[in-house]
Amino acid sequence: MRNFTRLIQNEWLKLTKKRSFWVPPVLLIVISVLVTVMLYKFSSNVAEIDSVAAYLAGMVGASGLGQFAAILSVVGTAGIVAQEYAQGTVKFLLIRSRGRGEILLSKYTAAVMYTLMMILIAGAALYVSGGFAFGFGGTGAQWLDVLRESAYGFVYSLVYVTLAFMVGALTRSTGVAIGAGLTGSMFGGIMIFKDFYKYVLFPNADLSVYGTAGPPLPGMSIGFSLIVLAVYMAIFLAAGYTVFRRRDVA
Amino acid sequence: MTLTQPNRPLQAGGEEPVLRMQDVTKRIGRKTIVDKLSFDVRRGEIVGLLGPNGAGKTTTIRMMTGLIKISAGDVKIGGRSIQDHFKEAIVHVGGIIENPEFYPYMSGYDNLKQAARMTDSVDEARIMEVIALLGLQEALHKKVKAYSLGMRQRLGIAQALLDRPKLLILDEPTNGLDPAGIREMRDYLKKIAHTEGIAILVSSHLLSEIEQMCTRVVVIQNGKLVTEHAIGESGNAGALPELRIRVDKPDAAKRAIEALENVRVTEVRETESDVICQAADADMPELIDALRRAGVAVYRIAETKKSLEDEFLQWTGGNQIA
Numbered sequence: 001m002r003n004f005t006r007l008i009q010n011e012w013l014k015l016t017k018k019r020s021f022w023v024p025p026v027l028l029i030v031i032s033v034l035v036t037v038m039l040y041k042f043s044s045n046v047a048e049i050d051s052v053a054a055y056l057a058g059m060v061g062a063s064g065l066g067q068f069a070a071i072l073s074v075v076g077t078a079g080i081v082a083q084e085y086a087q088g089t090v091k092f093l094l095i096r097s098r099g100r101g102e103i104l105l106s107k108y109t110a111a112v113m114y115t116l117m118m119i120l121i122a123g124a125a126l127y128v129s130g131g132f133a134f135g136f137g138g139t140g141a142q143w144l145d146v147l148r149e150s151a152y153g154f155v156y157s158l159v160y161v162t163l164a165f166m167v168g169a170l171t172r173s174t175g176v177a178i179g180a181g182l183t184g185s186m187f188g189g190i191m192i193f194k195d196f197y198k199y200v201l202f203p204n205a206d207l208s209v210y211g212t213a214g215p216p217l218p219g220m221s222i223g224f225s226l227i228v229l230a231v232y233m234a235i236f237l238a239a240g241y242t243v244f245r246r247r248d249v250a
Numbered sequence: 251m252t253l254t255q256p257n258r259p260l261q262a263g264g265e266e267p268v269l270r271m272q273d274v275t276k277r278i279g280r281k282t283i284v285d286k287l288s289f290d291v292r293r294g295e296i297v298g299l300l301g302p303n304g305a306g307k308t309t310t311i312r313m314m315t316g317l318i319k320i321s322a323g324d325v326k327i328g329g330r331s332i333q334d335h336f337k338e339a340i341v342h343v344g345g346i347i348e349n350p351e352f353y354p355y356m357s358g359y360d361n362l363k364q365a366a367r368m369t370d371s372v373d374e375a376r377i378m379e380v381i382a383l384l385g386l387q388e389a390l391h392k393k394v395k396a397y398s399l400g401m402r403q404r405l406g407i408a409q410a411l412l413d414r415p416k417l418l419i420l421d422e423p424t425n426g427l428d429p430a431g432i433r434e435m436r437d438y439l440k441k442i443a444h445t446e447g448i449a450i451l452v453s454s455h456l457l458s459e460i461e462q463m464c465t466r467v468v469v470i471q472n473g474k475l476v477t478e479h480a481i482g483e484s485g486n487a488g489a490l491p492e493l494r495i496r497v498d499k500p501d502a503a504k505r506a507i508e509a510l511e512n513v514r515v516t517e518v519r520e521t522e523s524d525v526i527c528q529a530a531d532a533d534m535p536e537l538i539d540a541l542r543r544a545g546v547a548v549y550r551i552a553e554t555k556k557s558l559e560d561e562f563l564q565w566t567g568g569n570q571i572a
Contacts, residue, residue: 006367007368013356017356089351091347092409094316246319
């Protein structure tokens, strides 16, 4: 376990020691604050928002800042495998007494941590800016909503981060991985009203719809979506693992 | 200071080779890149891997380190198969494959820390020890992207030595080093091979470099073993050393030498006034006496050695050197 923790530490340092590491978090904070200011100044229905908790619950999910968190998480983590090939450091990494599976898993873990960090940053930025706008308050039920919506926002980001992670491992190209993650997240807004579409990844990625708009397609429920997401993510990871483990490093 | 105080016991008796290549084959599609390559590298040996362009050197090194799969045969490091027991085999290996690649946005120290975290036993003291050995103190906290190729090469060696390997695999270790650096590196590699018993496999373009550093060379061509050869050994084992004797009267010298029983004159070079002959050490005093009796003045006696380059071109049929 110590070995694995140290692999994760390595991966986390590789992400954070880059100067460009700060770009996505800073961008996310700027967008969060800007959106809050714009809403507060120009939106007509802000009167309904009585506390920062209500504001957070509405904004942290995929229909709010969660969308930006997802995109920026994809941008921040898509290169985690591909960069090693681009830099030639993959040889440095793979001639150690560590399995390729462990190495890939440590990379995925670092990507998950990054995604979690982005959701927390979005939450914190919204909390501070929203607190000034709507008052730092909220009922217990509202705070529970915040937790649930944050978790949904995290799952939404994680789906596309995982997609980009797999594509990065398969293609060894950061650009293609980012493209895949972003294109995927755009499909979330498109709805095809056919029965088969409920088994597709995209309409299942945003779990918050079950609390607000109801199931996107008939026959869908939150349990159904969770299973579909779990199956897709397992497939993504298995595909990435199989290819990464077997590939000749030339 | 002990460079590589082994905390894993070295092979008892040193009988088993550190690296054993057994009929190693790599096929890609129908093409055979490396064909049934077998050779050993033992403790304390520095072995040069030579071959013309496209001979399969890089492929061979990559199979050794588990970066690419082996189609047939096996590689054993410290007695463990790189295919079946990758972790147990690779733990004995330190290496630079092609160029020493690092995370450019991190300092040299941070890069070494990265490597250290992927080992079981390397602590801070060992990191500092290796840094001191390679003279990296000055550049330690500079980002690697600001390193010269020579500094990067040193950092590569430092990284390879970190976990006290039994087998050091180096691709072009002196690439990018200045003459002083090359000499330092060569002396250093010889030293660790000698004192610590590390086996070193070096592939290099520079034949003179290999000649000065290695105890043995393995020559491959078209993926096949051409010859395995100890450095300094003449082409046909047991042959007498060839000597070049510079004299004032080559003809008189030739007659005097030919009168001797066990010495053979192979050539007389009139322009340089040299007599080339083959003689055992035991016959030399008599040869010198004979020359003096004949009134021949001797200016120089030197052994003529074929350079590794001459031999290499002979082995590989004059192909361009990779």
